[in-house]
Amino acid sequence: MLINGGFKIEYGRDIIRNLFNTFQDSLVITLQEIWDALETSFSEKPDQILFVETLEIDELEKLSEENRNFSTLFGLGGGRAADVAKFLHWKNGATLFQIPTIVSVDAFFTHEIAVRDNGVVKYIGDAIPELIYVDYDIIQKAPVELNRSGLGDILSCHTGLFDWQLADRSGEKPEWNEQLAIRTREVLNDVTANAAEIQKVSETGIQMMMEALNWIGDQCYVQKHPRFEEGSEHHFVYNLEYVTGKHFVHGQAVCLGCFIMSMLQENEPEKVLKTVRETGVDIKPESLGVSWDEIRDTFLSLNDFVIKEKLPYTILYEKDITENFLKKIKMALAKPY
Structure with a gap:
Protein backbone atom coordinates (compact mmCIF):
# COMPACT_ATOMS: atom_id res chain seq x y z
CA MET A 1 0.00 0.00 0.00
CA LEU A 2 1.38 3.39 -0.98
CA ILE A 3 -0.13 5.26 1.94
CA ASN A 4 1.74 5.35 5.23
CA GLY A 5 2.48 7.68 8.13
CA GLY A 6 0.75 8.71 11.33
CA PHE A 7 -0.31 6.87 14.46
CA LYS A 8 0.32 3.18 15.11
CA ILE A 9 -2.55 0.94 14.00
CA GLU A 10 -3.15 -2.75 14.71
CA TYR A 11 -5.43 -4.53 12.22
CA GLY A 12 -7.08 -7.89 12.71
CA ARG A 13 -10.16 -9.84 13.72
CA ASP A 14 -11.34 -10.35 17.31
CA ILE A 15 -8.30 -8.41 18.54
CA ILE A 16 -10.13 -6.46 21.24
CA ARG A 17 -11.85 -9.32 23.10
CA ASN A 18 -9.39 -9.50 26.01
CA LEU A 19 -8.31 -5.87 25.90
CA PHE A 20 -9.77 -4.78 29.23
CA ASN A 21 -8.15 -7.71 31.07
CA THR A 22 -4.75 -6.09 30.59
CA PHE A 23 -5.34 -2.65 32.09
CA GLN A 24 -6.31 -1.38 35.54
CA ASP A 25 -8.11 1.89 36.28
CA SER A 26 -9.57 1.90 32.77
CA LEU A 27 -12.35 4.13 31.50
CA VAL A 28 -14.22 3.48 28.26
CA ILE A 29 -15.70 6.55 26.58
CA THR A 30 -18.55 5.56 24.27
CA LEU A 31 -22.24 6.00 23.45
CA GLN A 32 -24.95 3.94 25.14
CA GLU A 33 -26.15 2.38 21.88
CA ILE A 34 -22.62 1.40 20.89
CA TRP A 35 -21.91 -0.31 24.21
CA ASP A 36 -25.26 -2.13 24.08
CA ALA A 37 -24.35 -3.48 20.63
CA LEU A 38 -20.74 -4.44 21.43
CA GLU A 39 -20.64 -5.39 25.11
CA THR A 40 -20.48 -9.12 24.30
CA SER A 41 -17.43 -8.51 22.08
CA PHE A 42 -15.33 -8.11 25.25
CA SER A 43 -14.50 -10.91 27.67
CA GLU A 44 -14.50 -8.52 30.65
CA LYS A 45 -15.94 -5.13 31.45
CA PRO A 46 -13.71 -2.09 31.96
CA ASP A 47 -13.51 -0.49 35.41
CA GLN A 48 -15.98 2.19 34.34
CA ILE A 49 -17.93 3.33 31.29
CA LEU A 50 -18.67 6.95 30.42
CA PHE A 51 -21.54 7.53 28.03
CA VAL A 52 -21.01 10.77 26.13
CA GLU A 53 -23.73 13.08 24.88
CA THR A 54 -22.08 16.34 23.92
CA LEU A 55 -18.88 17.97 22.69
CA GLU A 56 -19.64 21.33 24.29
CA ILE A 57 -16.45 22.61 25.88
CA ASP A 58 -18.04 23.52 29.25
CA GLU A 59 -19.40 19.98 29.66
CA LEU A 60 -16.09 18.43 28.64
CA GLU A 61 -14.27 20.47 31.29
CA LYS A 62 -16.63 19.04 33.91
CA LEU A 63 -16.05 15.50 32.65
CA SER A 64 -12.29 15.93 32.86
CA GLU A 65 -12.58 16.99 36.51
CA GLU A 66 -14.89 14.09 37.33
CA ASN A 67 -12.64 11.46 35.71
CA ARG A 68 -9.13 12.37 36.83
CA ASN A 69 -8.40 9.06 38.57
CA PHE A 70 -8.24 6.81 35.51
CA SER A 71 -4.83 5.87 34.10
CA THR A 72 -6.09 4.34 30.84
CA LEU A 73 -8.72 5.63 28.44
CA PHE A 74 -10.44 3.84 25.56
CA GLY A 75 -12.40 5.76 22.94
CA LEU A 76 -14.98 3.32 21.57
CA GLY A 77 -17.21 4.50 18.75
CA GLY A 78 -17.08 7.22 16.12
CA GLY A 79 -15.96 10.83 16.10
CA ARG A 80 -17.81 11.95 19.22
CA ALA A 81 -16.36 9.20 21.43
CA ALA A 82 -12.92 9.72 19.91
CA ASP A 83 -12.89 13.46 20.61
CA VAL A 84 -14.14 13.13 24.20
CA ALA A 85 -11.48 10.47 24.86
CA LYS A 86 -8.85 12.76 23.31
CA PHE A 87 -9.98 15.67 25.47
CA LEU A 88 -9.73 13.66 28.72
CA HIS A 89 -6.32 12.33 27.65
CA TRP A 90 -5.12 15.86 26.88
CA LYS A 91 -6.42 17.28 30.15
CA ASN A 92 -5.55 14.45 32.52
CA GLY A 93 -2.54 12.75 30.93
CA ALA A 94 -4.00 9.22 30.95
CA THR A 95 -2.80 6.74 28.34
CA LEU A 96 -5.13 6.72 25.34
CA PHE A 97 -6.23 3.84 23.12
CA GLN A 98 -8.77 4.25 20.34
CA ILE A 99 -11.19 1.60 19.07
CA PRO A 100 -13.10 2.87 16.04
CA THR A 101 -16.40 1.12 15.47
CA ILE A 102 -17.06 2.89 12.17
CA VAL A 103 -14.93 4.50 9.46
CA SER A 104 -16.79 7.80 9.27
CA VAL A 105 -14.36 10.50 10.37
CA ASP A 106 -10.66 11.33 10.79
CA ALA A 107 -10.98 12.17 14.51
CA PHE A 108 -9.03 9.05 15.54
CA PHE A 109 -6.02 10.20 13.54
CA THR A 110 -5.78 13.92 14.31
CA HIS A 111 -3.87 15.54 17.16
CA GLU A 112 -6.37 18.36 17.58
CA ILE A 113 -9.72 17.85 19.31
CA ALA A 114 -12.97 19.05 17.73
CA VAL A 115 -15.10 20.59 20.48
CA ARG A 116 -18.16 22.81 20.34
CA ASP A 117 -18.37 26.30 21.80
CA ASN A 118 -22.06 27.23 21.86
CA GLY A 119 -22.61 24.98 18.88
CA VAL A 120 -19.65 26.22 16.83
CA VAL A 121 -16.74 23.89 16.05
CA LYS A 122 -13.39 24.81 17.64
CA TYR A 123 -10.10 22.86 17.43
CA ILE A 124 -7.96 22.66 20.56
CA GLY A 125 -5.40 20.50 22.33
CA ASP A 126 -2.98 17.77 21.28
CA ALA A 127 -3.82 14.08 21.69
CA ILE A 128 -1.61 11.12 20.79
CA PRO A 129 -2.99 7.58 21.20
CA GLU A 130 -0.76 4.73 22.23
CA LEU A 131 -2.43 2.49 19.63
CA ILE A 132 -5.51 2.38 17.41
CA TYR A 133 -7.23 -1.01 17.23
CA VAL A 134 -8.96 -1.63 13.90
CA ASP A 135 -11.00 -4.78 14.44
CA TYR A 136 -12.64 -5.79 11.16
CA ASP A 137 -15.31 -7.79 12.99
CA ILE A 138 -16.36 -4.73 14.98
CA ILE A 139 -16.36 -2.31 12.05
CA GLN A 140 -18.25 -4.66 9.74
CA LYS A 141 -21.05 -4.97 12.33
CA ALA A 142 -21.89 -1.31 11.78
CA PRO A 143 -24.35 -0.21 9.10
Missing part, protein backbone atom coordinates in the same frame (compact mmCIF):
# COMPACT_ATOMS: atom_id res chain seq x y z
CA VAL A 144 -22.53 -0.05 5.76
CA GLU A 145 -23.61 3.54 5.14
CA LEU A 146 -21.72 4.69 8.23
CA ASN A 147 -18.50 3.01 7.13
CA ARG A 148 -18.72 4.24 3.56
CA SER A 149 -19.00 7.81 4.84
CA GLY A 150 -15.34 7.64 5.90
CA LEU A 151 -14.78 8.86 2.37
CA GLY A 152 -15.77 12.40 3.43
CA ASP A 153 -12.56 13.48 5.16
CA ILE A 154 -10.57 12.08 2.21
CA LEU A 155 -12.70 13.43 -0.62
CA SER A 156 -12.51 16.84 1.06
CA CYS A 157 -8.94 17.04 -0.25
CA HIS A 158 -10.47 17.70 -3.68
CA THR A 159 -12.20 20.90 -2.60
CA GLY A 160 -9.68 21.69 0.14
CA LEU A 161 -6.76 21.91 -2.28
CA PHE A 162 -8.76 24.21 -4.57
CA ASP A 163 -9.60 26.53 -1.66
CA TRP A 164 -6.02 26.54 -0.40
CA GLN A 165 -4.61 27.48 -3.80
CA LEU A 166 -7.24 30.21 -4.08
CA ALA A 167 -6.21 31.54 -0.68
CA ASP A 168 -2.52 31.47 -1.62
CA ARG A 169 -3.22 33.49 -4.76
CA SER A 170 -4.98 36.04 -2.56
CA GLY A 171 -1.92 36.36 -0.32
CA GLU A 172 -3.28 34.28 2.55
CA LYS A 173 -1.07 31.99 4.66
CA PRO A 174 0.01 29.22 4.76
CA GLU A 175 1.82 29.29 1.46
CA TRP A 176 0.95 26.76 -1.23
CA ASN A 177 3.04 23.58 -1.12
CA GLU A 178 3.12 21.88 -4.51
CA GLN A 179 4.79 18.68 -3.27
CA LEU A 180 2.16 18.26 -0.57
CA ALA A 181 -0.57 18.88 -3.15
CA ILE A 182 0.89 16.22 -5.46
CA ARG A 183 1.09 13.66 -2.65
CA THR A 184 -2.43 14.52 -1.47
CA ARG A 185 -3.82 13.90 -4.96
CA GLU A 186 -1.97 10.56 -5.07
CA VAL A 187 -3.61 9.50 -1.80
CA LEU A 188 -7.01 10.64 -3.05
CA ASN A 189 -6.53 8.74 -6.31
CA ASP A 190 -5.49 5.59 -4.41
CA VAL A 191 -8.71 5.75 -2.42
CA THR A 192 -11.04 6.49 -5.35
CA ALA A 193 -9.44 3.62 -7.29
CA ASN A 194 -10.71 1.34 -4.51
CA ALA A 195 -14.28 2.68 -4.56
CA ALA A 196 -15.73 -0.79 -5.07
CA GLU A 197 -13.92 -2.13 -1.98
CA ILE A 198 -15.13 0.84 0.07
CA GLN A 199 -18.68 0.22 -1.15
CA LYS A 200 -18.41 -3.41 0.00
CA VAL A 201 -16.76 -2.41 3.32
CA SER A 202 -14.20 -5.14 2.71
CA GLU A 203 -10.98 -5.47 4.68
CA THR A 204 -9.19 -3.80 1.77
CA GLY A 205 -11.68 -0.92 1.73
CA ILE A 206 -11.50 -0.43 5.49
CA GLN A 207 -7.70 -0.47 5.54
CA MET A 208 -7.44 1.86 2.56
CA MET A 209 -9.61 4.49 4.24
CA MET A 210 -7.90 4.07 7.61
CA GLU A 211 -4.44 4.49 6.08
CA ALA A 212 -5.54 7.55 4.09
CA LEU A 213 -7.16 9.17 7.14
CA ASN A 214 -4.06 8.40 9.20
CA TRP A 215 -1.81 10.02 6.59
CA ILE A 216 -4.07 13.08 6.43
CA GLY A 217 -4.10 13.44 10.22
CA ASP A 218 -0.33 13.10 10.34
CA GLN A 219 0.19 15.73 7.64
CA CYS A 220 -2.13 18.16 9.44
CA TYR A 221 0.26 17.88 12.40
CA VAL A 222 3.48 17.99 10.35
CA GLN A 223 2.37 20.92 8.19
CA LYS A 224 0.74 22.67 11.18
CA HIS A 225 -2.44 23.29 9.19
CA PRO A 226 -5.26 21.34 7.47
CA ARG A 227 -5.65 23.52 4.37
CA PHE A 228 -4.93 20.65 1.97
CA GLU A 229 -7.92 18.67 3.30
CA GLU A 230 -10.30 21.15 4.85
CA GLY A 231 -12.03 24.07 3.20
CA SER A 232 -15.46 25.27 2.19
CA GLU A 233 -16.93 21.74 2.27
CA HIS A 234 -16.24 21.52 6.03
CA HIS A 235 -17.39 25.09 6.61
CA PHE A 236 -20.74 24.09 5.10
CA VAL A 237 -21.02 21.24 7.62
CA TYR A 238 -20.14 23.52 10.55
CA ASN A 239 -22.87 25.93 9.54
CA LEU A 240 -25.33 23.07 8.94
CA GLU A 241 -24.77 21.96 12.53
CA TYR A 242 -25.13 25.53 13.76
CA VAL A 243 -28.31 26.27 11.80
CA THR A 244 -30.09 22.98 12.58
CA GLY A 245 -28.69 22.16 16.02
CA LYS A 246 -28.36 18.56 14.83
CA HIS A 247 -25.52 16.03 14.89
CA PHE A 248 -24.66 14.33 11.60
CA VAL A 249 -22.59 11.41 10.37
CA HIS A 250 -19.63 13.66 9.71
CA GLY A 251 -18.25 12.04 6.59
CA GLN A 252 -21.66 11.79 4.94
CA ALA A 253 -22.32 15.50 5.49
CA VAL A 254 -18.82 16.36 4.25
CA CYS A 255 -19.44 14.36 1.06
CA LEU A 256 -22.52 16.51 0.43
CA GLY A 257 -20.38 19.59 1.08
CA CYS A 258 -17.71 18.35 -1.33
CA PHE A 259 -20.18 17.96 -4.16
CA ILE A 260 -21.90 21.30 -3.67
CA MET A 261 -18.68 23.26 -3.11
CA SER A 262 -17.06 21.65 -6.15
CA MET A 263 -20.05 23.04 -8.10
CA LEU A 264 -19.43 26.51 -6.65
CA GLN A 265 -15.70 26.17 -7.43
CA GLU A 266 -16.45 24.84 -10.93
CA ASN A 267 -14.02 22.11 -9.93
CA GLU A 268 -15.05 18.81 -11.56
CA PRO A 269 -18.29 18.26 -9.60
CA GLU A 270 -19.17 15.35 -11.90
CA LYS A 271 -15.97 13.58 -10.79
CA VAL A 272 -16.89 14.12 -7.14
CA LEU A 273 -20.42 12.82 -7.66
CA LYS A 274 -19.12 9.77 -9.52
CA THR A 275 -16.86 8.86 -6.58
CA VAL A 276 -19.67 9.41 -4.08
CA ARG A 277 -22.01 7.16 -6.06
CA GLU A 278 -19.42 4.42 -6.64
CA THR A 279 -18.67 4.21 -2.92
CA GLY A 280 -22.37 4.16 -2.05
CA VAL A 281 -22.51 7.31 0.11
CA ASP A 282 -26.01 8.79 0.08
CA ILE A 283 -25.81 12.60 0.04
CA LYS A 284 -29.47 13.42 -0.44
CA PRO A 285 -30.62 15.81 2.33
CA GLU A 286 -33.32 13.42 3.55
CA SER A 287 -30.65 10.76 4.16
CA LEU A 288 -28.98 13.19 6.58
CA GLY A 289 -32.29 13.88 8.29
CA VAL A 290 -32.58 17.47 7.07
CA SER A 291 -35.14 19.23 4.96
CA TRP A 292 -34.44 21.24 1.84
CA ASP A 293 -35.45 24.38 3.76
CA GLU A 294 -32.69 23.64 6.31
CA ILE A 295 -30.17 23.13 3.50
CA ARG A 296 -31.33 26.38 1.91
CA ASP A 297 -31.05 28.32 5.19
CA THR A 298 -27.56 26.88 5.73
CA PHE A 299 -26.33 28.00 2.33
CA LEU A 300 -27.93 31.42 2.35
CA SER A 301 -26.21 32.19 5.67
CA LEU A 302 -22.91 30.50 4.79
CA ASN A 303 -21.09 33.51 3.34
CA ASP A 304 -21.83 35.52 6.49
CA PHE A 305 -21.01 32.54 8.75
CA VAL A 306 -17.44 32.11 7.48
CA ILE A 307 -16.77 35.83 7.94
CA LYS A 308 -18.30 35.97 11.41
CA GLU A 309 -16.35 32.90 12.56
CA LYS A 310 -13.16 34.12 10.83
CA LEU A 311 -12.78 30.81 9.01
CA PRO A 312 -9.90 30.40 6.54
CA TYR A 313 -10.14 31.90 3.07
CA THR A 314 -12.09 29.80 0.57
CA ILE A 315 -14.32 30.18 -2.46
CA LEU A 316 -16.96 31.50 -0.05
CA TYR A 317 -15.02 34.75 0.23
CA GLU A 318 -15.16 35.22 -3.52
CA LYS A 319 -18.53 33.87 -4.61
CA ASP A 320 -21.92 34.50 -3.06
CA ILE A 321 -24.42 31.67 -2.86
CA THR A 322 -27.52 32.79 -4.72
CA GLU A 323 -31.05 31.48 -5.19
CA ASN A 324 -30.14 30.48 -8.75
CA PHE A 325 -27.20 28.42 -7.50
CA LEU A 326 -29.45 26.75 -4.93
CA LYS A 327 -31.88 25.78 -7.69
CA LYS A 328 -29.00 24.05 -9.52
CA ILE A 329 -28.07 22.16 -6.36
CA LYS A 330 -31.65 21.05 -5.77
CA MET A 331 -31.97 19.80 -9.35
CA ALA A 332 -28.65 17.92 -9.16
CA LEU A 333 -29.57 16.22 -5.89
CA ALA A 334 -33.06 15.30 -7.17
CA LYS A 335 -31.67 13.17 -10.00
CA PRO A 336 -31.89 9.38 -9.61
CA TYR A 337 -29.08 8.17 -7.36
